[in-house]
Amino acid sequence: MQITIAINGKNYTRLVDPDTTLYTFVRDCGCYSVKCGCETTNCGLCTVWMDGTPVLSCSVLAARAAGHEITTLEGVLEESKQFTDFLAAEGAEQCGFCSPGFIMNVLAMKRELSNPTESEIQQYLSGNLCRCTGYAGQMRAIRKYMEVEA
Amino acid sequence: MYTIRQFLRPSNVEEAYQALTAARNNTVLGGCMWLRLGHRAIGTAIDLSGLNLDAITDTGDTIEIGAMVSLRQLETSELLQQQYGTLFRDAVSGIVGTQFRNTATVGGSVYGRFGFSDVLTALLALPAQVKLYRRGTISIEEFAAMPYEKDILESIILPKQIYAASYQHMRFQATDFPVLTCAVSCRDDVYRISVGARPQKACLAYHGSSPDAQRITDNLNFSSNMRASADYRRKICPVLIRRALKEVQVCR
Numbered sequence: 585m586q587i588t589i590a591i592n593g594k595n596y597t598r599l600v601d602p603d604t605t606l607y608t609f610v611r612d613c614g615c616y617s618v619k620c621g622c623e624t625t626n627c628g629l630c631t632v633w634m635d636g637t638p639v640l641s642c643s644v645l646a647a648r649a650a651g652h653e654i655t656t657l658e659g660v661l662e663e664s665k666q667f668t669d670f671l672a673a674e675g676a677e678q679c680g681f682c683s684p685g686f687i688m689n690v691l692a693m694k695r696e697l698s699n700p701t702e703s704e705i706q707q708y709l710s711g712n713l714c715r716c717t718g719y720a721g722q723m724r725a726i727r728k729y730m731e732v733e734a
Numbered sequence: 735m736y737t738i739r740q741f742l743r744p745s746n747v748e749e750a751y752q753a754l755t756a757a758r759n760n761t762v763l764g765g766c767m768w769l770r771l772g773h774r775a776i777g778t779a780i781d782l783s784g785l786n787l788d789a790i791t792d793t794g795d796t797i798e799i800g801a802m803v804s805l806r807q808l809e810t811s812e813l814l815q816q817q818y819g820t821l822f823r824d825a826v827s828g829i830v831g832t833q834f835r836n837t838a839t840v841g842g843s844v845y846g847r848f849g850f851s852d853v854l855t856a857l858l859a860l861p862a863q864v865k866l867y868r869r870g871t872i873s874i875e876e877f878a879a880m881p882y883e884k885d886i887l888e889s890i891i892l893p894k895q896i897y898a899a900s901y902q903h904m905r906f907q908a909t910d911f912p913v914l915t916c917a918v919s920c921r922d923d924v925y926r927i928s929v930g931a932r933p934q935k936a937c938l939a940y941h942g943s944s945p946d947a948q949r950i951t952d953n954l955n956f957s958s959n960m961r962a963s964a965d966y967r968r969k970i971c972p973v974l975i976r977r978a979l980k981e982v983q984v985c986r
Contacts, residue, residue, distance in 0.1 A: 603738035624771060625770075625771075626830060639833050642770065643767050643769070644766065645738075645741070648743075648763070648783060689833065693832075707827060707832075710831050710832075
């Protein structure tokens with residue numbers, strides 16, 4: 585079947601199998617920031633925005649995403665710069681494999697929640713797993729990012 | 735690995751139902767969260783996302799939750815919080831992560847009647863009704879108990895009345911499947927108590943005015959699975975019920 589999905593403001597039309605996932609589609613379109621980690625809808629590595637809402641691209645059928653606006657990290661590089669500077673300054677990543685999905689979810693949280701508490705932040709980001717850092721550096725980076733933005 | 739031969743986005747429920755019943759392996763898609771974990775060979779995958787079933791609507795006497803409403807909508811709905819307190823927020827906020835809940839649907843959770851379903855447990859604590867395309871509108875407890883059949887769940891209908899309600903669950907790790915779930919609601923001194931993840935699907939465990947946590951537990955069946963034994967569940971069940979009852983009494 586032929587579908588068209590807008591990714592980062594540009595339309596991509598592809599012939600896909602009905603069981604193709606959005607994850608595969610965006611990777612085929614060159615968005616290599618999107619990673620696949622667990623394949624069991626738990627880790628959050630494959631997070632993209634669908635119409636501005638963070639979703640797990642490994643569990644969304646590409647056919648279902650047709651007609652929707654998809655945003656990957658490549659589409660919000662400018663916006664993410666400030667937060668990634670904090671991540672780097674706090675030593676909040678090691679292998680970096682989870683970072684794209686994590687950053688996408690932090691930016692989504694920033695847009696959705698105003699002045700979130702520590703527990704709200706933790707709950708919002710509970711679907712992003714990081715096996716290296718233990719989250720302490722990430723939490724420091726988020727707090728500083730939120731303070732500056734507020 | 736699952737396979738899908740054809741993808742269909744019908745423009746009305748009748749078209750969806752015709753497609754569903756056209757072949758045995760045709761399936762209605764929910765949020766597709768567990769799809770890739772299975773090995774199903776699906777003929778036609780029917781996507782209901784074009785049927786405007788993605789809203790929580792105040793109809794005056796009732797609140798109608800469309801089948802395609804996401805668990806995140808359930809979690810953040812002010813309308814639901816006004817009527818049932820934090821029941822739905824507490825029920826779904828422990829499910830995986832925000833991205834997951836943005837995609838998982840109420841219809842998928844309820845229709846699947848999964849043993850671990852937090853949503854079904856919460857809904858059973860209220861006098862909810864399930865609106866099915868072919869069978870019509872039936873009570874949630876009847877729906878939960880009936881065998882699977884080919885039908886299309888359109889919405890969940892809740893009475894627009896204020897209930898004191900509480901949701902309790904036991905999880906060994908945050909975001910994991912629950913070991914046991916329990917929901918209690920109370921209105922006009924009538925309690926509804928549901929228990930789920932026994933690990934069998936949730937059921938309405940009590941409906942009346944003088945709940946006794948131990949007696950309710952004694953009347954339930956529990957089983958063992960990789961998360962916990964039947965004995966363990968039997969021990970923690972009255973604790974969760976008592977906690978929920980206490981919270982409901984405070985709410986009142």
